[in-house]
Amino acid sequence: MSLLPRLRVTDLLTVATVGLRTRPARAALSVLGVGIGIAALVAVLGITRSSQSDLLARIDRLGTNLLTVADGQGPGGEEQPLPATAAGGVSLTTGVLASAPTAELPGVTVRRTDRVPPAxxxxxxxxxADASLLAVLDGRLTHGTFLTEGTARFPVTVLGHTAAQRLGVEDLSGDPRVFVAGHWYTVIGVLAPLDLAPEVDRSALVGFAAAVRDFGHDGAASRIYVRARQDRTVEVATMLARAANPERPDEVAVSRPSDALTARLAVADSGTALFLGLGAVALLVGGVGIANMMVIAVLERRTEIGLRRALGAGRRHVAGQFLLESLLLGAAGGVTGALLGAAATYALAVQRGWQPLVPPSAVGLALAAACLVGAVAGLYPALRAARLTPTDALRTG
Known part of the structure; x- marks a missing residue:
């Protein structure tokens, strides 16, 4: 039967918080050190989850069944024309819901006025562009109307979002016009941003009939946008190259624009790992700070330790006192860091227009990590305090 007196939990808490109450500034700095590391971990996980959720929602909204068919690029980066039969062959492919041919007009420039140099x-x-392009891309207009079968014959244009910004066309007040390779074209519409078709964003769209009449275009498409059945998207993608160019299908490139957005998830994941590593380093530094504080506390309180040992406190009582004090510092840092990390996540998410998401598992793991760091950091100082004999502690205190 042990002869050591029993130490109640309330008494242990009282003695364990003596250092925290007598040295509040030092304790606050130690808590802040752990809190910064935990805040970094929670914020990185929360911001990543929020941004990924927003990106996935955008992919779902835009659809993963949009495909593009193109015939490579020329030396200057311009698109090459597809065969004249490409648009018809693509539209008749099994599994294709709708398609819209477009053609980049090489050497044709668009400027705000004729006084701006072509370069x-x-x-x-x-x-x-075909009149069906807006529906196939599931796009929308911020101003005006899109091309129709009727207006496609006239000198009118619809500007992509980026093109409108660079040309200084903010709205359609005053019937704005742009200068397209020697011809004045009236702007009848401005597109909203198209995440899946950046080349359309930076283009001025004209009808095929107008392109043939004013710019000598031969009517052939250079890029075709395709909406496939969702459950047959992959199968349709394998058939489009031959449908567009039966003689040389290997020269046709078929891509899915949503893959570029999906690739951003992998980039975000790699960045998350890097920032989590930095947060872990910050947490480690906070743990070292706690250990340093506890070692100093043991040295400063040798007299108290010796007196408690002389009055009957056992080694485990002394060790428990300092271990609990370190654990409390870690837990306080964990709570502080979790609150700071959540606040940072919500602030950035609201500013970016995302739905704020802070994974509960991230908060739980962060708090557990903070407590673990506090316990490990206090282990050596606690054992060092427990090894002190009453006579040594009182003589050197």
């Missing part, structure tokens, strides 16, 4: 086109392109 200063701002990287914008002019693209002949």
């Amino acid at each position: 200063q086109s701002g990287g914008l392109a002019v693209r002949a």
Whole structure:
């Protein structure tokens, strides 16, 4: 039967918090050190989850069944024309719900006025487009109307979102016009951003009939946008190259624009691992800070330790006191860090227009990590305090 007196939990808490109450500034700095590491971990996981959720929602909204058919690029990066039969062959492919041919017009520039040199086109392109393009891309207009079978014959254009910004066309007040390779075209519409078709975003769209009449275009498409049945998207993608160019299908590139958005998830995951590593380093530094504080506390309180040992406190009582004090510091840092990390996540998510998401598992793991760091950091100081004999502690205190 043990002769050591029993130490109640309330008494242990009282003695364990003596150092925290007598040295509040030092304790606050130790809590902050752990809190910064935990805040980094929670914020990284929360911000990543929020951004990924927003990106996945955008992919779902835009659809993963949009495919593009193109015939490579020329030396200057311009699109190459597909065979004249490509648009018809693609539209008749089994599993295709709708398709819209477009053609980049090489050498045709769009400028705000005829006084702007042709070389200063701002990287914008002019693209002949079918009236079905808006529906196939599931796009929308911020101003005006899109091309129709009737207006496609006239000198009118619809500007992509980027093209409108660079040309300074904010709305359609005053019937704005742009100068397209020697011809004035009236702007009848402005598109909202198209995440899956950036080449359309930076283009001025004209009708095929107008492109043939004003710019000598031969009517052939250089890029065809395709909406396939959702359950047959992969199968349709394998058939489109031969449908577009039966003689040389290997020269046709078929891609799914949503894959580029999906690839951003992998990039975000790799970035998350890096920032989690930095957060772990910050947490480790916080743990070292706790250990340093506890070692100093043992040295400063040798007299107290010796007196308690002389009055009958056992080694485990002394060790428990300092271990609990370190654990409390870690837990306080964990709670503080979790609150800071959640606040940072919500602030950034609201600012970016995301739905704020803080994974409960991330908060739980962060708190557990903080407590573990506190316990490990206090283990050596606690054992060092427990090894002190009453005579040594009182003589050197």
